[in-house]
Amino acid sequence: MTSDPEDGEGRRRSGSHARQKPAKPRSFWKELPLLVGIALVLALLIKTFLVQAFSIPSASMENTLQIGDRVLVDKLTPWFGSEPERGEVVVFHDPDNWLMGEPTPSQNAVQKGLSWVGLMPSANEKDLIKRVIGVAGDTVECQGTGPLKVNGKTLGDSYIYTGNTPCSSDNQGGQFKVTVPKGKIWVMGDHRQNSLDSRYHQHDKNHGFVPVSNVVGRAFVVAWPPTRWSTLPVPDTFDQPGINAATAVVPDALGLAGAVPLVIWRRRRTVARNTRVSDPSTAG
Template structure:
């Protein structure tokens, strides 16, 4: 009688073990599917909607600090028009950046960084891009400086609260200039005016200081890291609200 009961218990345990094993396999399969789907969604978002960059320089202080991470809206300018005051990330239009030799890293670190970049959590190409604030749109006449040290756009002086200037300096740029922004281009400047190599200091280079709109990756919309600096980035529309639209450039 005892032997029969033991045999029955063993035979009943086999299906339970098989069922448990099948349940674990299904769980792992579902977990893998969710992981793959998450990667596909992340890649899609990074490719078409938003991506992350880090700030390697002090040219946009105090708005952005060195090593801040930002979220960039890639629908600008493709689907959403650029506006004066927007903070934009763009590819070097030629001669703005000094070429830095690539750092050799262990293969495991390279692989991890590649994967994080794929899903938008790393930005290994940040050193190949620049970030500045749009001051002039195509056709705008941008000039500096008036008797009060202000910059003007289409004859309207700007009161720029986002600027970082040296102590006892009220002139918003080191050098005087007057330009008319060509069609399809932008005039951009850093918020840390006396420590930013922007349109103003690239006028003798290949780009003549202008940034082709086609080079714009997107508009920076928020600081995502470090967490204590989480904030939306303002394009200060009140600074430019009195600026009249530029007249179309002659073809």
């Protein structure tokens, strides 16, 4: 028979008190609010800084995007200074009342809450989605029904709506030749004859161009419905050789500027040497 251990003051402790009882696990229902709170915070952070869902409200991007499609938009890369590139599908804030008169879909309280944290597309945000055709320095033009040209290079039309022509023959904006200024982009819908894009807003404060600062991010995947799941790559026609001709002259110009001092220096050396040889006082 063993005796109970003594404590620091010589008192004996019973065996039942010498061992601590294991902590009782917390109820799942007590932890649920905490888990929901963490999930909402994470969803809000993801929506703000990483990825956000947007709903397609119109047919202006058919057949690439259908009405009701949900796309995911990359909001991270713009934080690192990345700017839109030709051929990308981008979401951007309304530059100057492009959506004036368009109806706003109604949402119930639950849908509004899910939209706020980014788990559902928002119905209240005045955003548009189009394809980038021209970036700063590009010359974009349309004559007649096409073709559409960027820096003199013809863009293929494989990505536009079946049956559409690359350009519209109307005089309301279908005929144009513009040079994209710094900090702006020129956008057009893939459904050319059903898209009120840069062509038809050339009289607004931005002359139809979209400020890069208005761009939310690039749409990179159709996430819903499942039957429509697909990525949104840049069509090959935007990568054709020579399309960067407007900016390709910059390295050539820098090379020429660097060569000029060298040519002048060599010419001066040649003149000086010829002078010394022809001078009688220096002849041997």
